[in-house]
Amino acid sequence: ESRLLEVSGLTTVFPTRSGTVTSVDGVGFAVDRGEVLAIVGESGSGKSVTSLSIMRLIRSPGTIAGGSVKLQGADLLRLSPKQMRDVRSRRISMIFQDPLSALNPVFTIGNQLGEKIRTAGKIGKRELREQSLDLLRQVGIRDPELTLRRFPHQLSGGMRQRVMIAMALSNKPQLLIADEPTTALDVTIQAQILQLIRKLCRETGTGVIFITHDLGVVAEMADRVAVMYAGRIVEQATATELFDNAKHPYTRGLLGSMPTIDQQREELYSIPGTVPPLTDLPTGCAFQPRCPYATELCSRQRPILETVGSDGHEVSCFHPREAGT
Ligand code: SF4
Numbered sequence: 001e002s003r004l005l006e007v008s009g010l011t012t013v014f015p016t017r018s019g020t021v022t023s024v025d026g027v028g029f030a031v032d033r034g035e036v037l038a039i040v041g042e043s044g045s046g047k048s049v050t051s052l053s054i055m056r057l058i059r060s061p062g063t064i065a066g067g068s069v070k071l072q073g074a075d076l077l078r079l080s081p082k083q084m085r086d087v088r089s090r091r092i093s094m095i096f097q098d099p100l101s102a103l104n105p106v107f108t109i110g111n112q113l114g115e116k117i118r119t120a121g122k123i124g125k126r127e128l129r130e131q132s133l134d135l136l137r138q139v140g141i142r143d144p145e146l147t148l149r150r151f152p153h154q155l156s157g158g159m160r161q162r163v164m165i166a167m168a169l170s171n172k173p174q175l176l177i178a179d180e181p182t183t184a185l186d187v188t189i190q191a192q193i194l195q196l197i198r199k200l201c202r203e204t205g206t207g208v209i210f211i212t213h214d215l216g217v218v219a220e221m222a223d224r225v226a227v228m229y230a231g232r233i234v235e236q237a238t239a240t241e242l243f244d245n246a247k248h249p250y251t252r253g254l255l256g257s258m259p260t261i262d263q264q265r266e267e268l269y270s271i272p273g274t275v276p277p278l279t280d281l282p283t284g285c286a287f288q289p290r291c292p293y294a295t296e297l298c299s300r301q302r303p304i305l306e307t308v309g310s311d312g313h314e315v316s317c318f319h320p321r322e323a324g325t
């Protein structure tokens with residue numbers, strides 16, 4: 001069975017003064033063993049809330065209002081809080097943008113890595129040390145002995161992120177959720193770290209949900225891509241298909257704003273307008289106020305996600321674009 005995770009109809013709501021906001025609205029996707037699924041979108045599109053929902057880390061008064069999150073067939077939304085804590089410590093790992101806030105400043109890297117390795121089961125002192133050194137070597141840390149004795153603030157940003165990856169993978173999780181883990185790093189280190197995550201997960205069969213606003217990152221590592229807008233998936237396809245044959249005007253816009261080698265990020269074309277506040281979504285298609293192809297139908301009715309091609313390419317648009325148009 002290669003299917004690792006199957007999310008369907010996932011819906012997460014937050015009560016606000018101006019009414020209930022649906023931050024994640026019927027989201028569904030699947031991740032196979034060893035596969036990297038990228039979830040792409042601008043900030044406020046619901047990508048982080050999606051990953052927090054999968055981990056059941058939504059803070060009250062926010063709640064998961066519906067759907068299912070099946071990890072190897074068992075719905076995480078039905079587990080007891082204790083069972084869910086166990087899933088979080090053994091079966092799913094997360095890495096975030098800012099490793100400094102995730103690492104404890106008063107303990108050495110050795111302490112923290114050791115602690116994490118021990119969650120996978122009892123282990124002797126010498127073996128623990130061996131495993132720690134091994135993990136640090138795997139993530140490309142050249143002086144693992146010294147690094148074990150270091151405190152988080154004594155490491156560079158790139159080194160800290162490598163340590164975070166080592167920790168996240170130390171207990172051999174089935175699923176890794178990475179939320180913009182390389183955004184703060186310079187481009188070269190970013191590329192190294194992305195390749196590293198991809199390689200390690202391929203080797204171990206760990207499935208990855210990679211959250212990013214950066215399509216360059218997607219091109220670097222994703223097998224499949226889900227594009228989110230205003231709480232919904234608007235397009236989903238294999239990475240190759242998405243880059244060759246994007247059909248949703250929003251995806252097209254994102255691709256148009258991808259930096260190329262001789263362009264500066266500042267000078268890029270970008271989609272005019274911003275993601276609408278979820279408290280005040282337009283009627284019909286949520287992208288309609290920004291869409292150059294919008295028709296009267298688009299302001300009246302909400303498109304649903306439909307299969308448009310082979311390999312599970314899905315798009316939610318009344319007027320999907322064809323290649324070359
Ligand atoms: Fe644009 Fe209409 Fe498609 Fe929405 S449904 S993306 S407004 S063409």
Ligand code: MG
Nearest residue numbers: 043047048179
């Ligand atoms: Mg976010």
